Amino acid sequence: GQNIDQPTEMTATEGAIVQINCTYQTSGFNGLFWYQQHAGEAPTFLSYNVLDGLEEKGRFSSFLSRSKGYSYLLLKELQMKDSASYLCAVVAGIDYKLSFGAGTTVTVRA
Amino acid sequence: KAGVTQTPRYLIKTRGQQVTLSCSPISGHRSVSWYQQTPGQGLQFLFEYFSETQRNKGNFPGRFSGRQFSNSRSEMNVSTLELGDSALYLCASSPAQGYEQYFGPGTRLTVT
Numbered sequence: 001g002q003n004i005d006q007p008t009e010m011t012a013t014e015g016a017i018v019q020i021n022c023t024y025q026t027s028g029f030n031g032l033f034w035y036q037q038h039a040g041e042a043p044t045f046l047s048y049n050v051l052d053g054l055e056e057k058g059r060f061s062s063f064l065s066r067s068k069g070y071s072y073l074l075l076k077e078l079q080m081k082d083s084a085s086y087l088c089a090v091v092a093g094i095d096y097k098l099s100f101g102a103g104t105t106v107t108v109r110a
Numbered sequence: 111k112a113g114v115t116q117t118p119r120y121l122i123k124t125r126g127q128q129v130t131l132s133c134s135p136i137s138g139h140r141s142v143s144w145y146q147q148t149p150g151q152g153l154q155f156l157f158e159y160f161s162e163t164q165r166n167k168g169n170f171p172g173r174f175s176g177r178q179f180s181n182s183r184s185e186m187n188v189s190t191l192e193l194g195d196s197a198l199y200l201c202a203s204s205p206a207q208g209y210e211q212y213f214g215p216g217t218r219l220t221v222t
Contacts, residue, residue: 030208042200042213043153087153096208097166098143102152 004101006088011107012078020073020104022088030091034062034073037085037103046073046086075106083108112137114203114214122220128189131217135182135203141165142184143211144176147198156199159184160207188219196221 003025012018022032031050035043047055049064049071061074075082088101115134123129135142143166144156155168159178176186182203188195198218202211 033210042215043202044213045210048210091208095166097155097158098211099155100145100153 006101009105022071026092028093033089035087116214133184133201139203141204143202145200191221
């Protein structure tokens, strides 16, 4: 199975930048997803990285290093609405099994 | 396109009972996955169905089962409910395996 680690909690100020790290150990790596989940709501897709490098989407960017088993999600110009849990998920194996990390709760303060 | 729908949204059952949850994927999506989410364990994978066949299974006891119909709608069943089964059950659909998953709103199950 996959071993996926991410910090439990992070706090940042409105307008700041926060970087959420995710490390994983797996065989047959296919790709890595980041999802956002607001309290009481379902997860929503943020990004999908297959190849090494940085993918930028507006205020959110995601980076992947396959050789290091490492990814990060970068949230820029933080807004109060960014307060949520951020889930790292790895797709692996010929059956494309998806495994989630425990999630990182980000709290944005004024 | 309509999103993923799950019914019921809330459910209260007593220990020993069984429950069936339903999920309708986004039109055209053939892969449906089920997850259990609890505050302590996070999002735990239950199983995935693709074209009516179970493709993947998580580490849950045999009390948890599922199926997928020819129209891609899926159901999951939990028999002999235990207090620890209280959780949010999420269904997610995708066009195929390995693609972005779209989550439904979930069914909040409470076992008393």
